Amino acid sequence: MELTGAEITMRCLADEGVEYLFGYPGGAVLHIYDELFKQDRVKHILVRHEQAAVHAADGYARTCQKPGVCLVTSGPGVTNAVTGIATAYMDSIPVVIVSGQVPTHAIGQDAFQEVDTVGITRPCVKHNFLVKDVKDLAVTMKKAFYIATSGRPGPVLVDIPKDVTTARCEYVYPDKVELRSYNPVVKGHSGQIKKALGLLLEAKRPMIYTGGGIVLGEASAELTQLVRALGYPCTNTLMGLGGYPATDPQFMGMLGMHGTYEANMAMQHCDVLLAVGARFDDRVIGNPKHFFQEDRKIIHIDVDPSSISKRVKVDVPIVGDVKEVLGEMSRQLAAGGQKPDAAALKAWWTQIELWRARDCLKYDRASPIIKPQMVVQKLYEITKGEAFVTSDVGQHQMWAAQFYKFDKPRRWVNSGGLGTMGFGLPAAMGVYLAHPDSQVVCVTGEASIQMCIQELSTCKQYRMPIKIVNLNNRYMGMVRQWQEFFHGNRYAESYMDALPDFVKLAESYGHVGMRIEKPEDIEPALKEAFARKDQLVFMDFVTDQTENVFPMVPGGKGLSEMILV
Amino acid sequence: MKHIISLLLENEAGALSRVAGLFSARGYNIESLTVAATEDATLSRMTIVTTGSDDVIEQITKQLNKLVDVVKVVDLSEGEHIERELMLVKVRAAGKDREEMKRMADIFRGRIIDVTDKTYTIELTGTGQKLDAFIEALEEGAVLETVRTGASGIGRGERILRV
Numbered sequence: 001m002e003l004t005g006a007e008i009t010m011r012c013l014a015d016e017g018v019e020y021l022f023g024y025p026g027g028a029v030l031h032i033y034d035e036l037f038k039q040d041r042v043k044h045i046l047v048r049h050e051q052a053a054v055h056a057a058d059g060y061a062r063t064c065q066k067p068g069v070c071l072v073t074s075g076p077g078v079t080n081a082v083t084g085i086a087t088a089y090m091d092s093i094p095v096v097i098v099s100g101q102v103p104t105h106a107i108g109q110d111a112f113q114e115v116d117t118v119g120i121t122r123p124c125v126k127h128n129f130l131v132k133d134v135k136d137l138a139v140t141m142k143k144a145f146y147i148a149t150s151g152r153p154g155p156v157l158v159d160i161p162k163d164v165t166t167a168r169c170e171y172v173y174p175d176k177v178e179l180r181s182y183n184p185v186v187k188g189h190s191g192q193i194k195k196a197l198g199l200l201l202e203a204k205r206p207m208i209y210t211g212g213g214i215v216l217g218e219a220s221a222e223l224t225q226l227v228r229a230l231g232y233p234c235t236n237t238l239m240g241l242g243g244y245p246a247t248d249p250q251f252m253g254m255l256g257m258h259g260t261y262e263a264n265m266a267m268q269h270c271d272v273l274l275a276v277g278a279r280f281d282d283r284v285i286g287n288p289k290h291f292f293q294e295d296r297k298i299i300h301i302d303v304d305p306s307s308i309s310k311r312v313k314v315d316v317p318i319v320g321d322v323k324e325v326l327g328e329m330s331r332q333l334a335a336g337g338q339k340p341d342a343a344a345l346k347a348w349w350t351q352i353e354l355w356r357a358r359d360c361l362k363y364d365r366a367s368p369i370i371k372p373q374m375v376v377q378k379l380y381e382i383t384k385g386e387a388f389v390t391s392d393v394g395q396h397q398m399w400a401a402q403f404y405k406f407d408k409p410r411r412w413v414n415s416g417g418l419g420t421m422g423f424g425l426p427a428a429m430g431v432y433l434a435h436p437d438s439q440v441v442c443v444t445g446e447a448s449i450q451m452c453i454q455e456l457s458t459c460k461q462y463r464m465p466i467k468i469v470n471l472n473n474r475y476m477g478m479v480r481q482w483q484e485f486f487h488g489n490r491y492a493e494s495y496m497d498a499l500p501d502f503v504k505l506a507e508s509y510g511h512v513g514m515r516i517e518k519p520e521d522i523e524p525a526l527k528e529a530f531a532r533k534d535q536l537v538f539m540d541f542v543t544d545q546t547e548n549v550f551p552m553v554p555g556g557k558g559l560s561e562m563i564l565v
Numbered sequence: 566m567k568h569i570i571s572l573l574l575e576n577e578a579g580a581l582s583r584v585a586g587l588f589s590a591r592g593y594n595i596e597s598l599t600v601a602a603t604e605d606a607t608l609s610r611m612t613i614v615t616t617g618s619d620d621v622i623e624q625i626t627k628q629l630n631k632l633v634d635v636v637k638v639v640d641l642s643e644g645e646h647i648e649r650e651l652m653l654v655k656v657r658a659a660g661k662d663r664e665e666m667k668r669m670a671d672i673f674r675g676r677i678i679d680v681t682d683k684t685y686t687i688e689l690t691g692t693g694q695k696l697d698a699f700i701e702a703l704e705e706g707a708v709l710e711t712v713r714t715g716a717s718g719i720g721r722g723e724r725i726l727r728v
Contacts, residue, residue: 180728
């Protein structure tokens, strides 16, 4: 039987097993919405802005092992979605975006709500398609899901002109597709793996540094097994938190610009570095010139060959799926029976413990004003480390990363690469839908939350009992911190004036609002909020305006040049 | 150093812009870029002349390989290869210069393909260096217009780039 393009689009999504579609209707996608209306396999979540649709799909994808899917209209629908798409792209998140386009005959005519969607999104998608013939629609949808979820994942956009949604053809959804031009490498080179293991076993001062690739590649069990078998220290990037259990004694905390003293010092002074699913970016290693050490050997495992030797020259590159490669390393390690140099390792740990004793994350716990760190710490204690935590971008994000100890992967959801303010709340919506029986918290600030505050309405409509922890210091905190450190205390436009009363604002959307002003009220407030299982609670914590995030590696400096408390 | 990178890519709308966009987005140089369909109409063959350190060239080939539309990438400069470029030059050819211009074209094995009372249009193929040399050999002011295709390259001997 012949179906219309709109029917085919919905059938593809349903046959792909899509549970939720995050979207916003408009002229070019009206036929698709009409078909959505007539079916009940895919549930639609109506957001209040297309940026939030992509962030929500992104949050969904980050916390379960399925791609997130959204549907937006042409023109402004797409341009609004671009921030979300770029966010997913920078963090390699599998998202499929279906966008409406003006009819094929109108393309290029400056039609109403026309933009060159494929052109605008090209630099921030893994791939995109413009479907000009309904006969190509089903196979293109299949390709989109395949490309988005395989290899190094990423967002894929399918642009569908309106006349294609009314044209008809037979519907067959392929079981699988093959692309001659796209074959991600899975298995690592066994010779390279052997070489890497040899190098690791000879190390006197080894260090293991892992990123988001461990989380995306479902490799945290394999990583944990290898790290424990070797007895080496392990650090995670901002994107990699939860990849290795944070409460494990071999865990060094996060590294990078706001990483721990011990993690950064060990990175800088190790003699063999194993990097897995990480990309040595500027917020992680600072200036590559300062990071460079003549006698340090680097092993780098990544599914994306272009991530290897991009910023830092690597001695042993291994291209492959991290789960596969780490598993193979553990097998070879067990079979070889070789042991690391125990005496050297003991000396190395002694040095690390000295660095650790610096207690770089200390803060004034007796302060009469609420310290933001304490809020996150209490949040961690009250949720027993089991919550899914999303964040926006800035100081609160760093405090959440430093003080919430993630023992499991896919619990920490933040915009690490693009640094998108406004990400936290819509991402939390996607997380909630993926895990409706879990605690979902959005740690945010009064500046970030206002960038997608309209989603409080979506939360109301779908009864999403998200807990919002607003660390309200009346400043764009991270901007203010840089201005204090590097711009002579000139706080140019970083003061958040004319803030709304967040309690009333939450209430006006039909939620619960709380304002917390004293340190002793943190715990009772959090307990009360989590006791309200069916309600969204907006907790507005009035925090110390002068608090800064430490340690800090200033931009362009080396990892050992940290500013400490 | 100069490199000639050859690629096979899907002959699809937008494939060229993905390659060009990659170069501009990542700040790589393009000295020239040529592209046309191959004997297999589903594939295009592209030749890119670029410059950069070894690290940069390594990144360029990796990033090109990462593009979903790109089927194969080869850095021709890594081995023996042949490079050819076509140039059309319109030159002043009047009076006593007319004979001299004809001689110059012959020396460089160019062909005169269009003639007026005052001009010749010369077709010349060769490496980019040869074409540069021809322009330099002409008297200043003799050149009225030039158009160059950019280099095309192919591996020597039995080195073959195909799917």
